[in-house]
Amino acid sequence: MLQLQKHLLPFHRSASPIHLSLHRALLSAAAAASPAHFAVEDYLVTTCGLTEEQAAKAAKFISHCKSPSNADAVLAFLAGPALGLSKADIALLVSHDPRILNCSVEKTLRVRVDGFLSHGFTAAQIRSFVRRVPLVFRSFNINEKLGFWMPFLGSPEKFLLVVRRNFYLVTSDLDKVIKTNIQLLRESGLSVRDIAKMCVANPRLLTSNPNSVKAILVRADELGVPRNSLMFRQAVGSVAGLGRETMAAKLKFMGETLGWSDAEVSRAVKMSPVLLRCSREKLQRVSEFLTKVVGVDAKYILGRPTILMxxxxxxxxxxxxxxxxxxxxxxxxxxxxxxxxxxxxxxxxxxxxxxxxxxxxxxxxxxxxxxxxxxxxx
Incomplete structure (x- = not known):
């Protein structure tokens, strides 16, 4: 455009009406030949539903785009019959992963949706996945991860339940973390079915560092619950969220509240490891109700510790x-x-x-x- 203006300058100086008319026509033609500017941040706000702050952060990932044509196609697919994402869903997805606007609809997005469908997911379940972990929808290794989790957990419903509780399930390394932890649990006498049930209730058990899982198994052993017993699964699940000091403090509080000796506390927890999940407030309120209102004594409770739960x-x-x-x-x-x-x-x-x-x-x-x-x- 600058070069064109230099060439036209002498004509402009002559101030001839014919020359001025030619000048305007050439400028207009040059402007028409130039592509329209794509205002990325405005597009992210007005079309994608992002806030101005979100758009400012996201713009750098699609700033190379010269037009909104590909982004428009992506948005149309996301909102279309294959997925049916709402405006809020799309805003959430784009704000977490703006690069999705650069994707090919046919080579990337449709392939991903088909991958989920092939593992038994419905469109509604794919939407649930997007809402929970929008950051990984574009990059999630469907065949590897779902190929493992679907047989292990048994259904998309259970997979989504676990993901809602712990999204690290989809980002953790399968071989170095997940499968290593499963092997540790199996070596302790737990079956694959037991582990799958525990995963639903306490998914961090599988996504934790394997050294942490080893420590959990040691603490479960210290409760005196035999491995290969039905209670060992409860023991592992109960100590999974407790550090050594926290567990010791809970055991001490239990003894003080119920007037039990250390040996009696150990016996009660061995009979019912889930007592360790009981909050101090609940333990105190229930024990007071049982002793002061119902009229049973601490010995009665000791013989039936699950009543506290x-x-x-x-x-x-x-x-x-x-x-x-x-x-x-x-x-x-x-x-x-x-x-x-x-x-x-x-x-x-x-x-x-x-x-x-x-x-x-x-x-x-x-x-x-x-x-x-x-x-x-x-």
Whole structure:
């Protein structure tokens, strides 16, 4: 354009109307021949839905683009029938991975969607994956990762459940981290099925550094739960989120709260390793309810430590209310075990302790339902 202006300058100086007209025509033609400027940041804000701050950070990854044509095609595919991403989904995806706007729809994006579909995912499940880990949608090694996780976990639903709890599942090295941890757990006597179940409940167990997993297994051993036993899986899951000092502090608090000796605490945890997941507040509230309201002693609890894990509001208090009413009406033996009443399922509990007395106590069912909602009758 500059060179053109230099050539036209003498004509412009002559101020001839014909020359001026020619000058304007040539400038107009030169401008038409130049590609329109692609305002990247504006496009990211107005078309992709990013904030100005997000657009400023993302712009550098697509600043080389001379036109929005490829980005438009990508957005149309993302919002189209194959995926059906919402505007919010697209904004989330582009803000985390702006390079996706540079992708080929046919060679990259459609291939990725087809890869998910081939492993049993629906479009809705692919959208869930995008929302949880937008950063890796474009780069996720579908055949390698899903080829491993689908047989291991069994379904896209479980895979997405685990990913929602720990997105490192899709970024961790399969051989150096995931498979190494699985092998360590198998060597401790856990089956692949056990490990898969543990992964759903505690996915960090598989994505942690293998040395950390070794330390977890040592702490589980220290609880005295035999390997190859059904309880060992509970032991591993219970200590997985606890450091050595935290675990020691929990055991000490348990002994002080319930008046148990170290040996008794060890015995209780060996019987029910899940006690280690119980918060201090819950342990104190439940133990006080059992000893002061129900009237059982610490020895009674020691023989049935799992009773400490039940919800005070949704199970212990409502069922104790029913027990108290039945005792007052002479409809229950005085030596009835509260623990038995607590451990049975809700349907059996209602059938055995409520419905069987509906003629004598017609309001008991409603009172129990209210109690389960936290409305304990006076």
């Amino acid at each position: 039940y919800s005070l509001e949704r199970r212990l208090a409502p069922r104790h209310y029913v027990m108290k009413v039945l005792l007052e009406k002479g409809l229950m033996r005085k030596d009835q075990s509260f623990y038995t009443m607590v451990t049975v399922g809700d349907e059996l509990f209602r059938s055995r302790y409520i419905n069987s007395h509906k003629d004598v106590l017609p309001g008991l069912a409603d009172a129990y339902t209210s109690a389960c909602k936290g409305e304990i009758p006076a």
